[in-house]
Amino acid sequence: MDSQSVAAQTVETGHIEHEHPPFLRHHFENVAQQREAATFGMWLFLLTEIMFFGGLFCAYLIFRNWYYPAFVAGSHSLHIWAGTLNTTLLIISSFTMAMAVHAAETRVRRSLMGWMIVTIILGCGFLCVKAYEWHDEWVEHHVPGLNFNPATLEHGTKAYPDDTLAPDMAQKTSVYFSLYFAMTGMHALHMIIGVSLLTILLIGAYKGKYVDGHVAPIENFGLYWHFVDIVWIFLFPLLYLISRHQ
Amino acid sequence: MSTIVSLPDQSTATLPKVSYLNKEYGLKSWLLTGDHKRIAVLYMISITFFFFIGGAMAALIRLELLTPTTDLLAADTYNKVFTAHGLIMVFLFLVPSVPATIGNFLIPIMVGAKDLAFPKINLLSWYLYIAAGIMMICVLVFGGVDTGWTFTTPLSTHYLNTNVVTAGLAVFVAGFSSIFTGLNFIVTIHRMRAPGMTWFRLPLFVWSHYAASILMVLGTPVLAITLVLVVLERTIGIGVFDPSKGGDPLLFQHLFWFYSHPAVYIMILPGMGVISEVISTFSRKRVFGYTAVAFSSVAIAVFGFFVWAHHMFIMGISNYSALVFSLLTMLVAVPSAIKIFNWSATLYKGSITFETPMLYAFGFLGLFTIGGLTGVFLGSLGMDIHLTETYFIVAHFHFVMVGGMLMAYLSGVHFWWPKITGRMYPEGVSKLAAVITFVGFILTFFPQFILGYLGMPRRYAAYPPEFQVLNVFSSAGASVLGVGYLLPLLYLTWSLKYGKIAGANPWQATGLEWQIQSPPLTENFAETPIVTHEAYDYEWLANKTRNEVQTVG
Numbered sequence: 072m073d074s075q076s077v078a079a080q081t082v083e084t085g086h087i088e089h090e091h092p093p094f095l096r097h098h099f100e101n102v103a104q105q106r107e108a109a110t111f112g113m114w115l116f117l118l119t120e121i122m123f124f125g126g127l128f129c130a131y132l133i134f135r136n137w138y139y140p141a142f143v144a145g146s147h148s149l150h151i152w153a154g155t156l157n158t159t160l161l162i163i164s165s166f167t168m169a170m171a172v173h174a175a176e177t178r179v180r181r182s183l184m185g186w187m188i189v190t191i192i193l194g195c196g197f198l199c200v201k202a203y204e205w206h207d208e209w210v211e212h213h214v215p216g217l218n219f220n221p222a223t224l225e226h227g228t229k230a231y232p233d234d235t236l237a238p239d240m241a242q243k244t245s246v247y248f249s250l251y252f253a254m255t256g257m258h259a260l261h262m263i264i265g266v267s268l269l270t271i272l273l274i275g276a277y278k279g280k281y282v283d284g285h286v287a288p289i290e291n292f293g294l295y296w297h298f299v300d301i302v303w304i305f306l307f308p309l310l311y312l313i314s315r316h317q
Numbered sequence: 318m319s320t321i322v323s324l325p326d327q328s329t330a331t332l333p334k335v336s337y338l339n340k341e342y343g344l345k346s347w348l349l350t351g352d353h354k355r356i357a358v359l360y361m362i363s364i365t366f367f368f369f370i371g372g373a374m375a376a377l378i379r380l381e382l383l384t385p386t387t388d389l390l391a392a393d394t395y396n397k398v399f400t401a402h403g404l405i406m407v408f409l410f411l412v413p414s415v416p417a418t419i420g421n422f423l424i425p426i427m428v429g430a431k432d433l434a435f436p437k438i439n440l441l442s443w444y445l446y447i448a449a450g451i452m453m454i455c456v457l458v459f460g461g462v463d464t465g466w467t468f469t470t471p472l473s474t475h476y477l478n479t480n481v482v483t484a485g486l487a488v489f490v491a492g493f494s495s496i497f498t499g500l501n502f503i504v505t506i507h508r509m510r511a512p513g514m515t516w517f518r519l520p521l522f523v524w525s526h527y528a529a530s531i532l533m534v535l536g537t538p539v540l541a542i543t544l545v546l547v548v549l550e551r552t553i554g555i556g557v558f559d560p561s562k563g564g565d566p567l568l569f570q571h572l573f574w575f576y577s578h579p580a581v582y583i584m585i586l587p588g589m590g591v592i593s594e595v596i597s598t599f600s601r602k603r604v605f606g607y608t609a610v611a612f613s614s615v616a617i618a619v620f621g622f623f624v625w626a627h628h629m630f631i632m633g634i635s636n637y638s639a640l641v642f643s644l645l646t647m648l649v650a651v652p653s654a655i656k657i658f659n660w661s662a663t664l665y666k667g668s669i670t671f672e673t674p675m676l677y678a679f680g681f682l683g684l685f686t687i688g689g690l691t692g693v694f695l696g697s698l699g700m701d702i703h704l705t706e707t708y709f710i711v712a713h714f715h716f717v718m719v720g721g722m723l724m725a726y727l728s729g730v731h732f733w734w735p736k737i738t739g740r741m742y743p744e745g746v747s748k749l750a751a752v753i754t755f756v757g758f759i760l761t762f763f764p765q766f767i768l769g770y771l772g773m774p775r776r777y778a779a780y781p782p783e784f785q786v787l788n789v790f791s792s793a794g795a796s797v798l799g800v801g802y803l804l805p806l807l808y809l810t811w812s813l814k815y816g817k818i819a820g821a822n823p824w825q826a827t828g829l830e831w832q833i834q835s836p837p838l839t840e841n842f843a844e845t846p847i848v849t850h851e852a853y854d855y856e857w858l859a860n861k862t863r864n865e866v867q868t869v870g
Contacts, residue, residue, distance in 0.1 A: 096436075097431065097840070098430065098431035098432035098433075098436065098509075098840070099509075100845070104508060104509070107508055108505075108508040108509065111504050111507060112434060112435060112438075112500060112501075112504045115500050115503055115504065115534055116500060118534060118535065119496055119500070119534050119538045120538070122535050122536070122538040122539050123538035123541055123542050124542070125539065125542075126538075126539045126543055126572050126575075127542060129572070130546075130557055130568055130572075133565070133568060134557075134563070134565075137563075138563060141563075215553075215554065215556055216553040216554025216555050216556070217553055217554070242562070242563060243563040245556045245562045245563060246557065246562060246564055248555075249555035249556045249557050249562070249564070250557065252555065253545075253546060253549065253555065253557070257545075
């Protein structure tokens with residue numbers, strides 16, 4: 072077949088098959104292939120995210136082994152009620168997000184938007200509590216590099232008066248708080264991105280998208296949201312719950 | 318000399334009326350395109366630009382090293398120049414070189430798809446690359462950075478007053494560009510293959526890109542978080558790598574090399590894919606031990622993740638872990654050697670012709686073998702203590718990356734140039750360029766092995782006078798090498814207008830990409846191809862050609 076006839080044929084036939092739904096992109100054979108590709112791509116992206124947080128978790132593991140007393144003292148200075156509240160908020164938000172995916176699958180626009188709004192509110196609630204905690208740590212001079220004062224951790228806290236640290240170990244609490252801010256900061260950044268994306272999706276849902284069988288964006292965003300949630304499920308015990316039984 | 322090139326009759330041949338190049342016109346149709354072929358061309362132009370900036374830095378380095386004293390560049394300027402050379406060549410040229418250009422162009426066609434799975438993410442990847450490039454240029458304009466391309470802490474976090482943060486962020490952004498490329502490839506290879514295109518019918522080019530993509534997707538994020546921590550440490554002063562706060566600089570080395578060692582396989586694996594295609598085509602034989610070559614790519618990717626600490630033998634890591642990492646390093650030589658042996662065995666009793674891509678491929682075989690074997694020297698603990706941080710390392714790395722990867726890239730560019738542009742490059746002058754590159758390369762880098770063995774350390778602007786003779790050889794070779802790289806730039810540009818019309822399959826090759834017009838249609842295939850033959854099945858091609866002639870006749 073020479074090139075002209077191929078070209079001519081394409082001009083004729085390229086746009087004949089328009090029985091497919093409007094959201095099917097031209098380079099996919101069918102909707103199933105498009106949906107599978109999108110989901111597979113999302114899982115791969117989450118794999119890169121695991122490696123991204125993995126670097127931090129690796130650092131945490133090493134330093135916690137080296138400076139265990141400092142990590143205990145640092146952990147005890149956090150508000151356990153705030154961490155618990157945030158964990159609860161995120162778990163509920165994962166449930167509401169799952170319900171949003173379900174609503175998109177069953178093609179109920181009002182319920183889809185409702186669940187999305189609840190998820191956004193819960194996400195914002197998480198960020199507010201987090202911001203409160205960070206502010207509190209700033210006030211207590213626990214921000215490494217900016218206003219860190221290890222002396223505040225040498226003599227234990229009200230709830231844990233036995234947490235006395237030698238001055239050189241108290242210095243090491245700065246490593247704990249470096250990791251605390253890096254990890255919760257990266258997590259909060261992912262939450263902010265998540266809430267922003269969800270808002271964009273909400274606008275799409277308002278315009279009537281995602282309830283015509285094109286569930287993939289909602290479904291894949293759901294995967295992202297659950298992933299960010301799971302990261303927190305690991306962060307909470309690692310940062311807040313070190314040796315709380317004393 | 319015999320040749321397999323078969324071009325259409327030049328008096329009647331024309332370029333196809335409709336192709337990806339002329340379907341739409343205007344800058345906007347390029348900058349907002351979703352077409353993987355156009356993005357590949359955008360990438361090709363951008364990486365060529367940065368290659369020549371990085372090359373100019375190399376020229377400055379070699380000029381400075383012409384004499385033992387620091388006469389052309391002051392010591393701190395020299396530090397900035399070799400850092401810029403390293404950062405630009407590694408992150409803006411080598412990592413995206415084959416995958417983002419030739420791979421981007423070919424992967425969808427080779428698997429029989431109309432495009433990559435995520436065209437918009439592909440375009441986003443190019444924009445991220447450009448953003449990283451602009452940041453890197455800003456670094457150069459606003460005074461440079463002198464950490465070396467490795468960002469070693471605490472040097473980078475505490476002791477330097479240069480643009481470390483901008484450079485770190487540039488690499489961070491370039492990293493995401495490469496993550497998106499890798500992600501796109503993996504999904505495309507898994508989900509977009511044409512009917513009949515089974516895993517073991519895929520060209521080896523696709524296998525090697527698959528392996529490289531795994532490394533991109535799993536390794537790059539670790540570099541990203543490491544650079545974030547370096548930037549945070551430098552800007553607000555957190556203490557993860559800072560020993561004065563209880564942090565550990567060795568942790569930085571572990572995290573950095575966890576990416577940056579696999580990164581050399583990100584760079585070399587796609588080049589190995591090119592070599593498989595070229596060697597098979599120009600010896601008219603199926604690649605010997607196809608399955609072994611395919612799995613050796615994956616094996617390199619897997620082993621590649623467990624050798625990083627061989628960069629740290631002199632940094633005080635435990636003797637036992639050094640032993641294990643030394644052993645694993647030598648294991649990587651096994652799959653690499655499988656490839657070299659199988660390519661050589663492919664040549665055996667093949668019908669070999671010496672077109673330009675094949676000349677570059679031969680260059681690759683020789684230079685990569687030397688580069689790889691000197692890697693085994695460096696992987697053994699005793700030798701490493703003597704040779705590390707000397708010019709031996711520099712020569713080893715350049716043999717693999719320039720002698721290996723750049724040769725493979727140029728081989729691929731020449732091989733697929735007729736497919737990308739529809740026109741042939743001029744054969745005579747390009748053969749000359751291939752030979753000049755090879756000679757220039759040997760002259761530049763072989764003396765550096767000797768220099769390193771004699772103990773000349775890397776990264777210094779001055780050196781003892783007894784090293785001058787070999788350094789002069791090296792600098793002279795660099796100027797020859799420069800000519801070897803400028804020639805293709807000139808004649809390939811020339812061929813865009815004056816090259817011979819190539820036709821669909823000038824090499825009589827078997828790949829799917831050669832069964833469609835050159836340059837291809839935007840949607841690649843007029844109808845979805847159904848694959849019924851193995852890769853490199855020259856009998857199938859001969860039958861097909863015979864049938865077509867009969868049909869037409």
